[in-house]
Amino acid sequence: MKVLVVGGAGYIGSHMVKMLLADGHQVITFDDLSGGFRDAVLGGEFVEGDLADKLALDNVFALHQPDAVMHFASFIQVGESVQLPDKYYRNNFSNTVNLLDTMTAHRVKRFIFSSTAAIFGEPEYVPIDELHPTRPLNPYGRSKWMVEQMLADYGLAFGLRYVCLRYFNAAGADPAGLLGERHEPETHLIPLVLQAASGRRPHIAVFGRDYDTPDGTCIRDYIHIVDLCSAHLLALNMLNDGGQSNCFNLGNGEGFSVQQVIDATQRITGKSIRVVDAERRAGDPARLVADASRARRVLGWVPRHAELDAIIEDAWRWERTTAGHSNM
Ligand code: UFG
Numbered sequence: 653m654k655v656l657v658v659g660g661a662g663y664i665g666s667h668m669v670k671m672l673l674a675d676g677h678q679v680i681t682f683d684d685l686s687g688g689f690r691d692a693v694l695g696g697e698f699v700e701g702d703l704a705d706k707l708a709l710d711n712v713f714a715l716h717q718p719d720a721v722m723h724f725a726s727f728i729q730v731g732e733s734v735q736l737p738d739k740y741y742r743n744n745f746s747n748t749v750n751l752l753d754t755m756t757a758h759r760v761k762r763f764i765f766s767s768t769a770a771i772f773g774e775p776e777y778v779p780i781d782e783l784h785p786t787r788p789l790n791p792y793g794r795s796k797w798m799v800e801q802m803l804a805d806y807g808l809a810f811g812l813r814y815v816c817l818r819y820f821n822a823a824g825a826d827p828a829g830l831l832g833e834r835h836e837p838e839t840h841l842i843p844l845v846l847q848a849a850s851g852r853r854p855h856i857a858v859f860g861r862d863y864d865t866p867d868g869t870c871i872r873d874y875i876h877i878v879d880l881c882s883a884h885l886l887a888l889n890m891l892n893d894g895g896q897s898n899c900f901n902l903g904n905g906e907g908f909s910v911q912q913v914i915d916a917t918q919r920i921t922g923k924s925i926r927v928v929d930a931e932r933r934a935g936d937p938a939r940l941v942a943d944a945s946r947a948r949r950v951l952g953w954v955p956r957h958a959e960l961d962a963i964i965e966d967a968w969r970w971e972r973t974t975a976g977h978s979n980m
Pocket of ligand 1: 768769821840841842859
């Protein structure tokens with residue numbers, strides 16, 4: 653298939669491009685490089701462009717005539733979304749309307765959307781399945797939930813078939829060491845702990861030790877980037893085989909606390925990491941764990957890198973590469 657990967661120069665998108673190429677697909681990456689890196693796109697066509705630019709989008713569809721679209725291009729910082737909601741609604745929502753309208757105009761009817769566990773808000777129960785109520789707590793989560801609702805409407809009106817993949821905590825790196833997480837600024841726990849291990853940061857701050865969890869720190873469900881991408885590939889195949897639109901929660905179903913992540917990182921890297929206790933970060937639920945049984949059942953998804961150690965080992969390989977290059 654010919655797949656347009658929007659945001660293919662970013663962390664998850666670049667791993668997806670690599671996997672699609674390895675699986676024999678033709679890939680066109682469309683990315684404005686606001687958060688991504690040109691050299692993270694390891695093959696296929698590359699088009700530098702902005703989703704706000706409808707003419708540029710139209711040209712890409714006219715020229716390449718993709719069979720399907722995967723959409724990774726969004727802003728992801730919860731705190732920033734509270735300060736700058738306009739930035740989040742404009743890019744994550746409004747620009748996605750542009751993308752879907754261009755797809756409709758060009759009769760492209762298969763769409764895979766990067767959604768998030770943040771659509772659920774404070775969990776009423778864990779593990780969180782797809783039937784859990786959706787009450788996002790911030791503009792980031794709301795912008796993603798708005799797109800999910802819009803997709804249902806576009807499906808009914810225009811025959812769009814789509815899959816929403818709600819990521820829990822994406823982590824890890826390409827096991828071959830060619831790609832990894834390069835957010836600027838970095839806000840995610842695992843890369844920050846690894847930067848503290850490699851000496852790029854003086855310490856790791858633990859945001860709160862008074863949560864209602866066994867060690868008092870927040871629990872998250874970390875999912876290896878390769879397992880995340882393999883779910884996209886299965887979703888693409890399902891749509892291609894005539895499957896119906898659906899939404900899937902993606903995680904391993906096992907939670908690890910912030911302290912457990914730090915302990916595992918010290919063990920794996922052999923480095924001692926300076927830990928500083930800090931205030932709670934606003935909007936952090938105590939525990940987020942996925943029930944991904946629908947993805948296993950419907951897509952046949954089987955995570956192959958489910959252990960936290962495998963996730964940290966691959967991310968550590970990438971951190972050691974990155975720490976040696978000051979421009980990365
Ligand atoms: N944490 C620290 N110190 C840090 C960074 C993070 O203690 O320096 C803690 C956080 O408070 C949280 C846990 O580590 O308890 C994980 O934090 P991340 O920022 O790595 O991930 P989040 O769970 O906040 O967010 C991730 C994605 C979001 C998505 C969300 C879904 O990054 O895009 O999952 O819930 F919305």
